[in-house]
Amino acid sequence: MNNNKPPLIVLVGPTAVGKTAASLAIARQFGCEIISGDSMQVYRGMDIGTAKLPLAEREGIPHHLIDIKDPSEPFSAADFQTACEQAIRDIQRRGNIPFIVGGTGLYVESVCYGFKFQPTGGDPAFREAMQALADSEGAEALHGRLAAVDPFTAAKLHPNDVRRVIRALEIRETTGAPASEQLGEARGDRKESPYNLVLLGFHMERARLYARIEERVDAMLAxxxxxxxxxxxxxxxxxxAVSMQALGYKEMAAYLECRLSYEDAVSLLKRDTRRFAKRQLSWFRHMQDLIWIDADEDSKNSKLLQSIYAIIAGKLKISLQ
Structure with missing residues (x-):
């Protein structure tokens, strides 16, 4: 590892796995400022459903990329990459270590490895045609079209994630290259990070994770x-709105608009959150430098934290006090 590269600590993991509590302890130990790696915490007024840590509970540790957009504004992976890289530079200038914490795989990985997003103004007519195809022939047919031209991206997207499937098709249509080629994935090349990267991933036994998800949803509702x-x-x-497709918001909006009963909305939210956690883990498993941490123990557990500190100190060549 090139230790002349600037340090970057990253903690990923599925929703409800315990990243937040551990992140505060890690930030205190190593003098970090935290950058949210969550695609929905950027939106103002969307606090409970995105599990934002209240300001009073941040223990004085600076948190970045939270509450920077109105919910009506778009925010893409490329937007995140630009904003995150600026935050990293600012944190470094203050002499602190940047620490990304979150569960949006593409957003986080784009920064870890400097993905190149090709600028494109988009093609509204093409998007409308693809949406019409999904409406008439089904999401599976649309996903099949993507699989034919960009199997790598298609393998990462659920067929029901119509918006992102259309976006990937649009990139292929407007640039002539698949989205996966832009991200250096199609050839299976090993990606080089511009950082002295410490990439940690929390996981836990599935039944326990699902129980924590159920508890989190109940707590959010309460x-x-x-x-x-x-x-x-x-x-x-x-x-x-794109922001309202976030977990919790989509289901509760369906209830408020009389498209679902309250009981069905809650049941759907819990089911979709479990499925989301499963997709998150699928994404993280392909990240090449990820060091998995068994978080079945409480994330505030001293033994667990000490093992994490040792990994970080070893990677960054820092002496533990």
Missing amino acids: AGLLDEVRGLLAAGLPSS
Whole structure:
């Protein structure tokens, strides 16, 4: 490893696995500033459903890329990469270590390995045609079209993730190259990080993770998730907005618009969150430098934290006090 590269610590893992509590301890130990690697925590007013850590609970540790956009504004992986790289430079200038914590795989990986996103203005007519195809022939047919021209990207996307499937097709249509080629994935090349990278991933036994997910959803509902979604809709944010497709918001909006019963909305939210966690783990498993940490123990457990500290110190050549 080239230790002349600037250090970057990253902690990924599925939702509800315990990243937040551990991240505060790690940040204190190594003098880090935390950068949210979550695609939805960028939105103001979307707090409960995105599991934002309240300001009072951040223990004075700076957190970045939280509450930087209105829910009506678009925010892409390329936007995240640009904003995150700027935050990293600012943190480095202050003499601190940047620490990305989150579960949005593409966003985090794009920074870890400097993915090159080809700029494109997009093709609205093409998007509309692909949406019409999905509506008439089904999401599976649309996904099959992507698999034919970009099997690598198709393998990472669920057929029901119509928006991202259309986006990948649009990239292929407008640039002539598959999205996976832009990200250096198609040839299976080993990606080189511009950082002295410490990439950690939390995992735990599936039944325990699913139980934690159920508990988290119940806690969000008790904390006022429904009222949060009601407020966003009342402020004029349409339920079709990209931000409102986030877990919790989509299901509660369906209830408020009388498209689902409350019981069905909650059941769907729990099911979709379990499926989301499974997709997150599938993405993380292909990340080449990931060091897996068994988080079945409480993430505040001293023994677990000491083992994490030792990994980071070893990678960054830092002496533990």
